[in-house]
Amino acid sequence: xxxxxxxxxxxxxxxxxxxxxxxxxxxxxxxxxxxxxxxxxxxxxxxxxxxxxxxxxxxxxxxxxxxxxxxxxxxxxxxxxxxxxxxxxxxxxxxxxxxxxxxxxxxxxxxxxxxxxxxxxxxxxxxxxxxxxxxxxxxxxxxxxxxxxxxxxxxxxxxxxxxxxxxxxxxxxxxxxxxxxxxxxxxxxxxxxxxxxxxxxxxxxxxxxxxxxxxxxxxxxxxxxxxxxxxxxxxxxxxxxxxxxxxxxxxxxxxxxxxxxxxxxxxxxxxxxxxxxxxxxxxxxxxxxxxxxxxxxxxxxxxxxxxxxxxxxxxxxxxxxxxxxxxxxxxxxxxx
Ligand code: ATP
Ligand code: MG
Numbered sequence: 428x429x430x431x432x433x434x435x436x437x438x439x440x441x442x443x444x445x446x447x448x449x450x451x452x453x454x455x456x457x458x459x460x461x462x463x464x465x466x467x468x469x470x471x472x473x474x475x476x477x478x479x480x481x482x483x484x485x486x487x488x489x490x491x492x493x494x495x496x497x498x499x500x501x502x503x504x505x506x507x508x509x510x511x512x513x514x515x516x517x518x519x520x521x522x523x524x525x526x527x528x529x530x531x532x533x534x535x536x537x538x539x540x541x542x543x544x545x546x547x548x549x550x551x552x553x554x555x556x557x558x559x560x561x562x563x564x565x566x567x568x569x570x571x572x573x574x575x576x577x578x579x580x581x582x583x584x585x586x587x588x589x590x591x592x593x594x595x596x597x598x599x600x601x602x603x604x605x606x607x608x609x610x611x612x613x614x615x616x617x618x619x620x621x622x623x624x625x626x627x628x629x630x631x632x633x634x635x636x637x638x639x640x641x642x643x644x645x646x647x648x649x650x651x652x653x654x655x656x657x658x659x660x661x662x663x664x665x666x667x668x669x670x671x672x673x674x675x676x677x678x679x680x681x682x683x684x685x686x687x688x689x690x691x692x693x694x695x696x697x698x699x700x701x702x703x704x705x706x707x708x709x710x711x712x713x714x715x716x717x718x719x720x721x722x723x724x725x726x727x728x729x730x731x732x733x734x735x736x737x738x739x740x741x742x743x744x745x746x747x748x749x750x751x752x753x754x755x756x757x758x759x760x761x762x763x
Pocket of ligand 1: 436437438439440446447449450451575576577578579580614615616617624625626627628629
């Protein structure tokens with residue numbers, strides 16, 4: 428029996444960070460063993476808010492690919508492919524845009540948040556406003572049943588499924604599959620300062636390639652409970668970034684529970700919890716950093732992984748585009 432299909436991806440706007448690891452990479456590592464997983468280097472989507480910085484999008488393709496391989500995305504189990512080199516995705520996007528209204532795109536909560544965060548005001552690039560339709564094209568072109576994403580992406584998957592239902596209704600058959608978002612319980616990982624979700628654009632993300640000193644400095648400066656002034660004071664765990672990180676990255680759930688209890692009762696200082704978090708993050712990142720540095724010296728291998736993956740992805744996405752074009756009753760010169 429064919430394995431269930433998984434699609435995920437990342438904008439090539441910078442090296443990946445711990446938010447990606449908590450939000451999606453961990454799930455991908457588990458899924459790749461018994462699923463047919465496609466991992467998309469989303470350079471076209473990255474251009475929707477970086478059209479004037481193409482070098483940033485271009486240069487980060489390799490950076491993101493290095494991160495994938497360094498955390499353990501295995502090119503023999505997962506297909507790593509490049510969005511801009513899959514023309515069927517752009518063609519499907521164009522078709523899907525006819526099944527979406529501008530009002531619906533403007534109402535999408537993720538788009539609203541991101542437009543605000545980027546300070547676009549009324550000058551939203553049309554490509555950016557429309558990226559949910561493009562993402563619907565990505566997901567459906569691979570016939571993905573599962574999409575491991577961070578919590579911030581849930582409204583995009585919801586809108587994808589609306590588009591799927593409309594296309595299927597127009598075609599009169601179930602050409603496209605509705606997809607399910609796989610969102611980790613921990614929610615979105617915050618920035619060290621506690622303001623907003625960790626993101627590449629925030630400038631304070633802890634990278635998967637961070638040095639020991641960078642990790643230490645980020646943890647030391649983390650937002651905790653501003654009213655927890657003395658070690659013996661009871662402290663708050665909610666909104667405390669150190670505990671958000673321990674929840675996401677400390678495998679020993681019992682230990683995190685007892686640290687939380689101790690902190691809430693009083694008697695556990697910020698320094699102690701930060702020291703523990705530093706150990707956890709150093710142990711997590713060290714092997715990733717080493718592997719990444721090795722791979723960075725094998726650029727030809729990494730490029731070849733992307734090339735082979737993109738070839739395979741091309742076949743899958745072209746087939747879906749044909750089906751959709753036929754289903755929507757479009758003219759075909761080759762069949763005329
Ligand atoms: P950018 O700032 O360019 O948008 P980003 O850091 O938000 O970059 P994306 O490429 O947009 O990263 O996101 C890729 C995937 O990682 C998505 O599934 C997203 O939900 C997930 N993700 C990103 N940041 C976080 C976070 N802080 N917590 C949990 N998941 C995250
Ligand atoms: Mg993002």
